[in-house]
Amino acid sequence: MESEIDDRTTELETANRKLEEANAEISRHASKQLEHFACMSHEIRTPLNCIVGLSSLLLENDDLDEELIDTVNMVYNSADLVQGVVNDVLDYAKIESGHFELDIKPSDLQSALNGVVHSISNKLQDKNVEVRTSYDGLLQKMMTTDSRRLQQILYNILGNAAKFNNGYKNTSTFTTACANKIQFSIKDHGKGIDENDFEKIFQPFSQASKETQTVYGGTGLGLSITKNLVSRLGGTISIKSEIEKFTEFIVELPYNEELFDTTVYKEKALETAISKIYPPRALKILVAEDNIINQKVIDRILKHLGVTDITIVDDGKKAVDASFITNYDCILMDMQMPIMDGLEACRQIVKRDGKENANVIFVTAHALVEFKEKALNAGGIDFVTKPFKMEAIDKLLVKLEETLL
Numbered sequence: 001m002e003s004e005i006d007d008r009t010t011e012l013e014t015a016n017r018k019l020e021e022a023n024a025e026i027s028r029h030a031s032k033q034l035e036h037f038a039c040m041s042h043e044i045r046t047p048l049n050c051i052v053g054l055s056s057l058l059l060e061n062d063d064l065d066e067e068l069i070d071t072v073n074m075v076y077n078s079a080d081l082v083q084g085v086v087n088d089v090l091d092y093a094k095i096e097s098g099h100f101e102l103d104i105k106p107s108d109l110q111s112a113l114n115g116v117v118h119s120i121s122n123k124l125q126d127k128n129v130e131v132r133t134s135y136d137g138l139l140q141k142m143m144t145t146d147s148r149r150l151q152q153i154l155y156n157i158l159g160n161a162a163k164f165n166n167g168y169k170n171t172s173t174f175t176t177a178c179a180n181k182i183q184f185s186i187k188d189h190g191k192g193i194d195e196n197d198f199e200k201i202f203q204p205f206s207q208a209s210k211e212t213q214t215v216y217g218g219t220g221l222g223l224s225i226t227k228n229l230v231s232r233l234g235g236t237i238s239i240k241s242e243i244e245k246f247t248e249f250i251v252e253l254p255y256n257e258e259l260f261d262t263t264v265y266k267e268k269a270l271e272t273a274i275s276k277i278y279p280p281r282a283l284k285i286l287v288a289e290d291n292i293i294n295q296k297v298i299d300r301i302l303k304h305l306g307v308t309d310i311t312i313v314d315d316g317k318k319a320v321d322a323s324f325i326t327n328y329d330c331i332l333m334d335m336q337m338p339i340m341d342g343l344e345a346c347r348q349i350v351k352r353d354g355k356e357n358a359n360v361i362f363v364t365a366h367a368l369v370e371f372k373e374k375a376l377n378a379g380g381i382d383f384v385t386k387p388f389k390m391e392a393i394d395k396l397l398v399k400l401e402e403t404l405l
Contacts, residue, residue, distance in 0.1 A: 038090065038093075038366070038367070038368050040089075041086050041089070041090050041365070041367055042336070042365040042366055042367075043365075044082070044086050045083075045086065045365035045367065045385070045386045045387055046291055046294065046365045046386060047293070048079055048082060048083060048086075048386070048387040049294055049297060049365065049386035049387035049388065050293045050294055050297050050387075051075060051076075051079040051387070052076065052079045052080070052083070052387035052388070052389060053294075053297035053298070053300075053301055053387065053388065053389070053390070054297055054300070055072055055075050055076035055079065056076065056301075056389045056390045056391075057297075057300055057301055057304055057390060058072045059072055059073070059076065060304060060390065077123065079387065083387060087367075088221040088222060088225060089221065090367060090368075091221075091225050092204060092221050092224070092225060094368070095225070095228055099368070099369070099370070100228075100232075101369055102146040102149060102232055102233070103146050103148065103149075104144060104145060104146050105144065105146075105147075106142045106143075106144055107142060107143055107144070107145050107146075107147035107150070108142055108147070109142060109143040109145075109147075109150075110135070112147045112150055112151050113133075113135070113154065113175060115151060116151050116154045116155050116158060117131050117133055117158070117173065119155065120155065120158050120159060120162055123159075123162070131158065131162070131172075131173065132172045132173070133172075133173045133174075133175070134172075134173070134174045134175065135175050136175055136176040143182070143255060145233060145253065146233065149229050149232075149233065150233070150253075152225075152226075152229060153184075153226050153229050153230060153233075153251060154173075154184060154186070154251075156222040156223065156225070156226045157184075157186045157223075157226060157249045157251070158173060158186050159222075160188075160222065160223070160249075161186050161187065161188035161190075161247070161249070162188070164188055164190035164191060164247065165188045165189060165190050172185075172186070172187045172188075173185065173186045173187075174187075180254060180255050181252055181253070181254065181255050182252070182253050182254075182255035183250060183251070183252050184250070184251040184252075184253075185248060185249070185250050185251075186248065186249050186251075187246055187247070187248040187249075188246065188247055188248075189245070189246050190246070190247060191243070191244060192241045192242050192243040192244055192245055192246060192247055193239065193241040193243075193247050194241075194243065195241070198239050198241075201223050202223050202224055202226075202227045202237075203224060204220065204221055204224040230251055230253070233253050233254070234253065234254045235251060235252050235253035235254065236251070236252050237249065237250070237251050237252075238250045278304065278305045278306040278394070279306055280306045280308065281305065281306040281307045281397065281401070283307050283309065283329045283330065283397065283400070283401070284309040284311075284326070284327070284328050284329050284330075285302060285307055285309065285310050285311070285328060285329060285330050285331070285332060286310075286311045286312075286313070286319060286322055286323060286326070286328040286330070286331045286332070287299070287302075287310060287311070287312045287313070287331075287332045288312075288313050288314075288315070288316060288318070288319035288331065288332065288333045288334055288337065288342060288345065289312065289314065289332075289334045289337075289363075290314045290315060290334060290336075290337040290338060291334075292314075294334075294386075295312050295314070298332065298363070298393075299312060301390050301393055302393070304390065305390070305393060305394055305397060307397070311326070311328070314337070314338075315337045315338050315339040315340060316333075316337050316339060316340030316341055316342055316344055316345030317339045317340040317345070318339075319331060319333065319340075319342075319345045319349070320340070320345050320348050320349055323349050323353070323358070324352070328359075329359060329400065329404060330359045330360075330361060330400050331346075331349065331358065331359065331360045331361070332361050332363050333345065333346055333360050333361065333362050333363065333364075333380070334362075334363060334364055335362055335364035335365075335366050335371065335375065336364065336365070336366070342362060342364070342375075343374055343375065343378045344378075346358070346360045346362075346375070346378040346379050346380055347378050347379060349379070350378070350379030351379075355379045355381070358379060358381075359381055359400065359403075360378075360379060360380045360381060361380060361381060361382040361383070361384070361396055361400075362375040362380045362382070362383045362384070363384050363386065363388065364383075364384075364385060364386060365385065365386040366385070367385045371383075382396060382399070384396060
């Protein structure tokens with residue numbers, strides 16, 4: 001009897017060891033896959049930055065005729081689609097490898113929702129589809145959540161609703177809150193989804209049918225990522241649908257209120273809407289970027305935003321040398337460069353001048369959280385990923401000017 005127990009114990013220990021080895025191998029494979037996707041993402045984002053940056057700059061030009069504006073918008077929207085695909089693939093890889101993290105903090109819920117609706121509405125201007133929204137009066141507060149991921153959830157669902165709306169003129173969204181729970185309901189009047197396909201559409205790389213893939217395209221990752229995000233935020237997602245009538249997605253999340261001063265947000269919104277004309281900025285900026293096209297993009301964007309004192313170098317060593325000769329207000333630093341990379345350059349500059357004087361902001365095509373952590377640990381004060389829009393650079397400059405006062 002004792003021998004049988006020993007044999008059984010040995011078998012269990014062997015089985016557990018094999019299971020641990022298998023899990024470790026799966027983890028190594030997932031991490032390797034994430035590295036591959038991250039590298040691919042970097043290579044795509046670098047040229048995409050040129051397209052998005054110059055397109056956003058062109059759209060600021062009031063001298064363009066309607067045909068040119070339409071052409072630039074098509075280029076801009078196409079680049080936005082490519083960026084969406086890259087983001088989806090990278091998010092999926094992060095989820096699979098266990099490297100996905102949330103950033104939970106007090107967030108302006110109303111602003112987040114309005115941002116999604118505004119973005120989708122702009123894309124639907126040529127499709128004659130209106131997004132109708134209804135907000136609960138209780139939503140005039142902040143909410144503790146990951147605002148960016150909440151926007152991603154709503155953007156994915158609302159984007160699908162608009163895509164499958166089947167000629168109807170409106171897509172509806174309703175947002176209600178009660179007893180520690182908030183509900184987002186998004187409804188379209190399209191072809192509907194068969195009840196047997198409800199689970200299928202949340203699987204990665206899956207769509208309801210081959211016809212859906214052929215007619216509407218897409219990676220089949222959006223809803224899979226959405227369901228994962230909802231779950232990570234402690235919520236649920238469900239579907240109601242009738243074939244050839246409608247589809248309604250319902251997302252429920254924990255609702256933790258945060259009080260805030262609404263006048264601050266109203267003032268910021270007013271400042272943003274006042275003008276596209278940027279006054280001269282008395283800033284001296286060093287740009288470290290090895291890609292010649294992206295050098296021109298950031299140079300033109302900075303000049304449009306009122307910065308005229310700009311120095312550009314193409315590797316980290318030159319950035320270190322230039323910052324020793326001249327006292328710059330800010331250094332916009334690429335991460336991946338020849339001779340010396342941006343991280344090492346930042347470390348040397350911060351060690352010599354101090355973090356508060358260096359003001360290194362990383363502008364890079366590396367999108368993983370770990371790269372942001374590396375940038376901040378090296379002494380950087382901020383981090384923005386390519387492709388960036390002109391508004392993102394403007395926000396960086398505003399923050400910088402506030403610190404220099």
